[in-house]
Amino acid sequence: MDVLSELLSGLATALTPQNLLYAFIGCLLGTLIGVLPGIGPVAGVALLIPLTLNLEPTSAIIMLAAIFYGTQYGGTITSVLLNTPGEAASAITTIDGYAMTKQGRAGAALTIAALGSFVGGTVATIGLVVAARPLGDLGLRIGPPEFFALMVVGICLLVALAGRSMTRALISGVLGLLIAMVGIDPVAGAPRFTFGSERLLDGISFVAVIIGLFGLSEVLAKATTGTSRAMTPGLRALLPTRTDLRRSAPAIARGTGIGFVLGLIPGMTGSVSSLLAYGAERKFSRHRAELGSGAVEGVAGPETANNAHANGALVPLFTLGIPASPTIAVLMGAFLQQGLTPGPTLFTEHADVAWAIIASLFVGNVILLILNVPLVRVWTAILRIPYPVLTALILMFMVVGTYTINFTVFDVFVMIGFGLLGLLLRRLDIPLAPLVLTLVLGPLMERSLRESLELSQGDFTVFLTRPISVVLLVIALVIAASPLLRLRKPAALTDDPEA
Amino acid sequence: MKTKITAVTLAFATALTACAPQQTGGTAGAWPRKGKPITLIVGFAPGAAVDAAARVIAPVLEKELGTNVEVLNKPGAGGQIGYTALTNAKPDGYTIGATGSPSVVVSPLDPSRGATYTRASFLPLGMQVLDPMLIGVAPGSPYTTLKDLIEAVKKKPKSVTVPTTGVQTGEHFALADIQQRTGAQFAPVHFSEGASQAIAAFLGKHVNAYVGNVSDVRDLVTQGKIKVLGVMSGERSPFLPDAPTFAEQGYQIEAATARGYSAPAGLPADVQKKIESALGKAIEDPAVVAKLKNLGLATVYKSGPQYTTYWQEQESTFKNALPLVRNEG
Amino acid sequence: MSRDQAYANQTHVPDQQEPQTHATPARLRTATQAALVALAVYITVEALSLGLWTSFGPGPGFFPFALAVALGVLSVAWFAQSRAGRETAAAERPDLRHAAVVLVSLLVLAGLLDLLGYQVSMFLFLMFHLKWRAERGWALSLVLSVAGSAGVFHGFEQGLLVQLPASAIPFLAGLGL
Known part of the structure; x- marks a missing residue:
């Protein structure tokens, strides 16, 4: 009850008209910035920090949290409408999101994404309120060996992403891991596979890769000559149907669970959550056969996980003072700026501020929902542009987006190169999703493997002597072996067009 | 149809301009160009002292210079990935970075790391803090004094795992120093993204003891989550008055991480002057000093030239100790 | 010059494709398989020179080495599968x-x-x-x-x-x- 009354007084602070206004402006600006190419949540929030500098602590942090929600949702909008992910976490949404757009159901996809984000964010915030302390300790129990085992589970979900051929899916996965190797070795510091190029020391930009692989290769593969494609959504298609909602519910539930739990683990990124949520849909959804060709679960799962992760990641910040992701770090910067040290002492020394922030997370989620559902109509209007014209604008979008990652034309060339590679892979029927999955998981997997072996001084049994890691590895084994166990796949799965 | 397209385009253009953030101040000089942001590269994951100090100083620098200062984390390889990005950047004043000794000093000295920079690739702008090293254990640990721990490790080498923030970082050197002087060989686990990962591993009891900076543990000490066995400084840290030093317990070992800010070498003289003075003002700003104190960081300001000299001294010190932390595989 | 170098041999292929077939692009596929094997060999050599094991534990070459072996095996498996005719028709032919x-x-x-x-x-x-x-x-x-x-x-x-x-x-x- 104590918690409840503190939360209520926090809500009272967050709900002053002034703070509501800040939250509203933050959400709106965040969404606009998020829609712009190349500006993901981290850059978006950093860009708008100056706006909050002169506000009092609570208002400033409320506004920042709102900006953060907004930018994240903005990235989803471009993924769904233009097949151009603004950031890593919404990369996987392009697969089914854009497929829905092609069917004229962009509005439904965007509404479901907003709904899922709302549910995921809200549930994760409730988790934060109810059980921050034990949950923080739970996250800590994931040491390097457990982290590695978790990554193995993720890699095993790759079998779910396979299209017609497991071999080709695995090749795609290995290619993703190899691309992730380029750059300075993150442990010992030796440059790897950089071909003597200084530009490659920093690795290959993830956003450039996914924009090329998904966005550009799609443009290259689709002949646009003459006729414009019928993508204009009918008015009715703006809203999800009852079937959409019913089908999304389990996906949203799974996404919430995955995102929240992974968010608790220091060092995990939001893109891992959204990718694993997508993998989980491919594996466990009742409609898994339709995934890849515009199934609503493919949008609901990852988008929910993404937001649940972001809020779950606040648990280690509040209980341990450890920011679990770059975006949370920006938020932490705002705390420091206001003279607040994130960590458990925040609740004892500045309880009012801490609760106001938590309350504002709820408020931010609600505003995100009520702001974006009406705006869906505005965004989908972009699709009324005839396809050949839209293609030109999308190409411009992609060039600006990749250039602004590191402000070098080099990344634009990388994007073009991966567009070509994407075309080749599509032609050879090699699925793209495994490559993206391993590209994200690769560095985390390598780092945790090497840390684990340092911890055990070279003894590989370390993964088998720790309970959590054993359980995870067994889960991985079951997932990997499931295609063998299930003697016949659902008929529809065998001719999955795109994975 | 056409009008519709134009309308959408116009909407886009207005959206672009409408969300222009208010700009603060703005100087008339050639540098910084008004509105062009300065990137401050931090070579470690968010959350630990390097990152926190940079985030505290960024807005003050912003005011001094009249343009945005954005902190960018590039963690990995014990700082090397960030340092590489910094030294590869154009020396135009729009990219600066946090540099920490020993990592920045040592990484170019070991050829196996293949670093693309040397000391000459950096232009030290100013030093901010000196953060002593310490060793500590979890409250329930069987080791209650430094002597206990060191004797136990001496008896059974590599039996105690400790986190570092990467190969050849301050923690790694401190461990080598302990080994050289006492014969106790710890087993380091390199969390090459920075102290936040190392702390998480310690709190999760994945390692047996903690080696790190005073600022890492100050908050943990008040929560009773760590028992500091010894601080590697000449006198007790003002932030941990109850923690004994190594010297008090008969071990003559001192180690600290020195953190400052540098630019890529080759900065135009006028830009260097501007940025050095702005940085000096920001570091010594009373509000910044107070915020750092909150984080367990004592401000020890050294100007650009002083920091350069300090860097050179550090280089010769660490050159001698390097064989201890070289990979012999 | 990212992995472009490694792909160089593959990326030339689409231009000189066999005309007018809507079936599986067999030549393109074989060329890709060969390129992947070559890539695996190259990475193996690189990985060995980076060092598989150091005194700190697994070295910089450890992970790439394992991947290169996996890539080699998979490419050969793919080749064998396509020889055995177990390939289904490929995606639509791009313009x-x-x-x-x-x-x-x-x-x-x-x-x-x-x-x-x-x-x-x-x-x-x-x-x-x-x-x-x-x-x-x-x-x-x-x-x-x-x-x-x-x-x-x-x-x-x-x-x-x-x-x-x-x-x-x-x-x-x-x-x-």
Whole structure:
């Protein structure tokens, strides 16, 4: 009850008209910035920090949290409408999101994404309120060996992403891991596979890769000559149907669970959550056969996980003072700026501020929902542009987006190169999703493997002597072996067009 | 149809301009160009002292210079990935970075790391803090004094795992120093993204003891989550008055991480002057000093030239100790 | 020069494809398989020189080595499968002329970006795609091209404090391009 009354007084602070206004402006600006190419949540929030500098602590942090929600949702909008992910976490949404757009159901996809984000964010915030302390300790129990085992589970979900051929899916996965190797070795510091190029020391930009692989290769593969494609959504298609909602519910539930739990683990990124949520849909959804060709679960799962992760990641910040992701770090910067040290002492020394922030997370989620559902109509209007014209604008979008990652034309060339590679892979029927999955998981997997072996001084049994890691590895084994166990796949799965 | 397209385009253009953030101040000089942001590269994951100090100083620098200062984390390889990005950047004043000794000093000295920079690739702008090293254990640990721990490790080498923030970082050197002087060989686990990962591993009891900076543990000490066995400084840290030093317990070992800010070498003289003075003002700003104190960081300001000299001294010190932390595989 | 080098042998292939077949592009597939095996060999050699094991534990070459072995095995397996005729039909055949035009125009744009600056090169790029490829009217093409080049440039600069490339040619730079 104590918690409840503190939360209520926090809500009272967050709900002053002034703070509501800040939250509203933050959400709106965040969404606009998020829609712009190349500006993901981290850059978006950093860009708008100056706006909050002169506000009092609570208002400033409320506004920042709102900006953060907004930018994240903005990235989803471009993924769904233009097949151009603004950031890593919404990369996987392009697969089914854009497929829905092609069917004229962009509005439904965007509404479901907003709904899922709302549910995921809200549930994760409730988790934060109810059980921050034990949950923080739970996250800590994931040491390097457990982290590695978790990554193995993720890699095993790759079998779910396979299209017609497991071999080709695995090749795609290995290619993703190899691309992730380029750059300075993150442990010992030796440059790897950089071909003597200084530009490659920093690795290959993830956003450039996914924009090329998904966005550009799609443009290259689709002949646009003459006729414009019928993508204009009918008015009715703006809203999800009852079937959409019913089908999304389990996906949203799974996404919430995955995102929240992974968010608790220091060092995990939001893109891992959204990718694993997508993998989980491919594996466990009742409609898994339709995934890849515009199934609503493919949008609901990852988008929910993404937001649940972001809020779950606040648990280690509040209980341990450890920011679990770059975006949370920006938020932490705002705390420091206001003279607040994130960590458990925040609740004892500045309880009012801490609760106001938590309350504002709820408020931010609600505003995100009520702001974006009406705006869906505005965004989908972009699709009324005839396809050949839209293609030109999308190409411009992609060039600006990749250039602004590191402000070098080099990344634009990388994007073009991966567009070509994407075309080749599509032609050879090699699925793209495994490559993206391993590209994200690769560095985390390598780092945790090497840390684990340092911890055990070279003894590989370390993964088998720790309970959590054993359980995870067994889960991985079951997932990997499931295609063998299930003697016949659902008929529809065998001719999955795109994975 | 056409009008519709134009309308959408116009909407886009207005959206672009409408969300222009208010700009603060703005100087008339050639540098910084008004509105062009300065990137401050931090070579470690968010959350630990390097990152926190940079985030505290960024807005003050912003005011001094009249343009945005954005902190960018590039963690990995014990700082090397960030340092590489910094030294590869154009020396135009729009990219600066946090540099920490020993990592920045040592990484170019070991050829196996293949670093693309040397000391000459950096232009030290100013030093901010000196953060002593310490060793500590979890409250329930069987080791209650430094002597206990060191004797136990001496008896059974590599039996105690400790986190570092990467190969050849301050923690790694401190461990080598302990080994050289006492014969106790710890087993380091390199969390090459920075102290936040190392702390998480310690709190999760994945390692047996903690080696790190005073600022890492100050908050943990008040929560009773760590028992500091010894601080590697000449006198007790003002932030941990109850923690004994190594010297008090008969071990003559001192180690600290020195953190400052540098630019890529080759900065135009006028830009260097501007940025050095702005940085000096920001570091010594009373509000910044107070915020750092909150984080367990004592401000020890050294100007650009002083920091350069300090860097050179550090280089010769660490050159001698390097064989201890070289990979012999 | 990212992994482009490694792909170099593959990327030439699409241009010289067999004409008019809608079946599996067999030659393209075999070439890719060969390239993947070559890539695996190259990475194995590189990984060995990076060092598989060090005194700290697994070295920089450890992970790449394991991956290279996996890639080699998988590529050979794929080859064997396709020889055994267990391949299903591939995806729809792309319009290569369209793909080539888009690719070349992008490469030209990227090549000119630092030289002519964003505004001029993007204006030309958009005009090319809108006026000549999409066959739109002059007015619309001009409006959109100006918005996408100068409009975006100034919007980003003023509104977002993000600098898109300015021209390296003094004359153009002097004009504010």
